[in-house]
Amino acid sequence: MLRNRHDTYGWLYGRFNDFGGAFSYDPEDPDNASIEVEIETASIDSNHAERNKHLRGDDFLDVERYPQATFKSTAVELDEDGTGTVTGDFSLHGVTKPVTLEVEQIGAGPDPWGGFRRGFQGSTRFALKDFGIDYDLGPASQVVEIILSIEGVRQDG
Structure with a gap:
């Protein structure tokens, strides 16, 4: 999701509907976690x-020239509860810069289909x-x- 002030009168919320990625997380070694995300800007x-x-x-995302935005973590600092920061390279509009996300673990546990799920949320401003x-x-x-x-x-194994 993305949030931006709209003409200084209120907040404009949006989202990207097509995205993917992967993350790894070991609760015994949270600082060794990693994440990669690809976002279809269109x-x-x-x-x-x-x-x-x-x-x-052209004024904003210029999706014809820059069809993807990506994030790849370079450093993770999480406590035992999965709260902390994830720093990585964010590429948008043909520019790659480091950004730091403030991260919190939302939850973890068994799901109704016999698997084990874990969820996180992070945010950054730039x-x-x-x-x-x-523009x-x-x-x-x-x-x-x-x-x-x-x-x-x-994923076991």
Whole structure:
């Protein structure tokens, strides 16, 4: 999900509908965790067709030139409860920069299908101009917050 001030009057929420990735996590060694995420930028959905068209265009995501955004962790610092930070390389709009997500484990346990699931949520904020997006929406709209929610099923072996 992404959140941005909309013309300084309120919050604009959106989401990417097409994404994938993987993570590894060992509760006995949480700092050795890793995560990789791929996001199809054309899947941006702000619940408004004309706004989506603008966000996909040259002023913002330029999805024709930059069809994917990615995140790959480089450092993880989590406590025994799965709370802490994950730093990694975030690529958006042809620019790659390090970002740090504040992370918390949402839950872990058996699921109804006989598996074991674990979920995390992390968020970070960054200036759009840091990733080459400089369309002027006013000073309150220059920073976005990205919220990443992931859930996985333990793979034995």
